[in-house]
Amino acid sequence: MLNYKEYVSKSRTSDGKQPTVFFLHGLLGSADNWGSTCRELSEAGLRCIAVDQRNHGSSPHSSEMSYPLMADDLITVADSLGLDTFSIVGHSMGGKTAMEAALRHPNRIASIVVADIAPVQYKPAYVDYINALKKVELEGVTRRSDAGAQLEQLVPDRSLRMFFLTNLRKNEKGEFRWRINIDGITSNYANIWSAIGGGRSFSGPVLFMKGENSDFILDKHLDMMRELFPAFRLQVIENSGHWVHTEQPAIFRTGLRDFFTSSF
Numbered sequence: 001m002l003n004y005k006e007y008v009s010k011s012r013t014s015d016g017k018q019p020t021v022f023f024l025h026g027l028l029g030s031a032d033n034w035g036s037t038c039r040e041l042s043e044a045g046l047r048c049i050a051v052d053q054r055n056h057g058s059s060p061h062s063s064e065m066s067y068p069l070m071a072d073d074l075i076t077v078a079d080s081l082g083l084d085t086f087s088i089v090g091h092s093m094g095g096k097t098a099m100e101a102a103l104r105h106p107n108r109i110a111s112i113v114v115a116d117i118a119p120v121q122y123k124p125a126y127v128d129y130i131n132a133l134k135k136v137e138l139e140g141v142t143r144r145s146d147a148g149a150q151l152e153q154l155v156p157d158r159s160l161r162m163f164f165l166t167n168l169r170k171n172e173k174g175e176f177r178w179r180i181n182i183d184g185i186t187s188n189y190a191n192i193w194s195a196i197g198g199g200r201s202f203s204g205p206v207l208f209m210k211g212e213n214s215d216f217i218l219d220k221h222l223d224m225m226r227e228l229f230p231a232f233r234l235q236v237i238e239n240s241g242h243w244v245h246t247e248q249p250a251i252f253r254t255g256l257r258d259f260f261t262s263s264f
Contacts, residue, residue: 002077003058005031007038007048018047019110019264020086022074024094025050027126027192028164028180030057033091037245037253044257051077053097054184061181065188067196071101075108084108087263089256091115091245092216093192102202103228111205111263113256116214116242118221119196119228124189129155133164133182141176144168198227205263206232209255211240211247233259 008018021041023034031050038048052059053070062069074097078086087110090098095114102109132154141147144165155161169179185192206229210217217225217234225232235255240247 001060001080002054002073003031003052004077005035005038005050007042007050009042009045018045019260020047020049020081020083021260022077022086022088023048023050024053024074024088024090024097025056026092026094027185028056028129028167029091029094030166030179032057032166033246034089036249037256040253041256041260046260049077049081053094055181057179061184063184063187065184066191067096067100067194068104070097071104074101075105078108085110087111087113087260089113089115090117092117092242096196099196099202099228102204102206103196103200106202106204109202109204111207111260112202113207113209113259115209115252116211116216116244118208118217119224120221121195122193122216124193127189129160129164130182130186130189133167133178133180138176138178144176147176196228198224200228202229203231205259207255207259208232208234209244209252210234210236211242211244212236212238213240214242214244216242 023038025033031052034050038050042048054062054073055065085108088098088101095117098112098114099119102112132151136147136150147168148161148165151161167178167180168176171177237244237248237251245252
């Protein structure tokens with residue numbers, strides 16, 4: 001059972017009938033990445049549930065990791081909450097999980113938003129970052145900044161370094177340890193960058209949100225996107241790279257509100 005955080009408005013109706021939207025993070029992320037977005041959208045009337053995908057955050061570790069498995073993980077959470085239908089917002093790896101869930105369980109998914117990823121196979125990226133985390137010597141680390149100092153030579157970008165350090169937590173013994181399953185992620189790295197299988201389609205509303213300066217969604221990907229999601233729309237977020245939800249949060253959240261207003 002995946003770990004999740006739920007955000008609902010204080011003015012939630014007594015019958016609980018608010019549209020539910022699951023939020024799925026990208027590689028090396030967690031449910032915490034969606035806090036501000038979920039809080040804002042919950043006040044707009046949505047029931048927002050941010051999920052730690054397997055091998056991430058506080059969710060269980062597994063030696064197996066694929067999009068069909070991660071899509072089914074989400075269905076398990078929805079079943080536990082008694083949800084027949086729901087929507088999904090997913091960034092990068094989370095966007096591929098959202099796509100697989102919609103194609104695999106079309107009767108359960110009302111709509112999806114895919115942030116800066118296409119349903120295609122990519123050349124594995126960020127391997128250097130994974131290796132950098134492996135090289136951090138955690139024995140004797142008493143503050144998160146100690147690990148940050150080790151990472152500084154390996155990950156010069158401060159914002160990325162701080163993002164990775166959110167995965168560092170103290171265990172019951174007070175020792176700092178990575179809460180992500182680095183070995184499990186590494187052994188399934190090819191799966192994480194694999195394509196979403198074709199021969200299927202989801203006819204519901206789909207919004208792809210592309211960062212203007214990102215090359216994860218290209219013109220050559222549009223035919224595959226249209227084959228799998230014939231009703232898709234594409235929104236380009238200006239002055240943004242791959243992390244559209246953190247680089248342009250106001251535009252991103254407005255896009256979500258507009259999309260869900262027209263979808264529900």
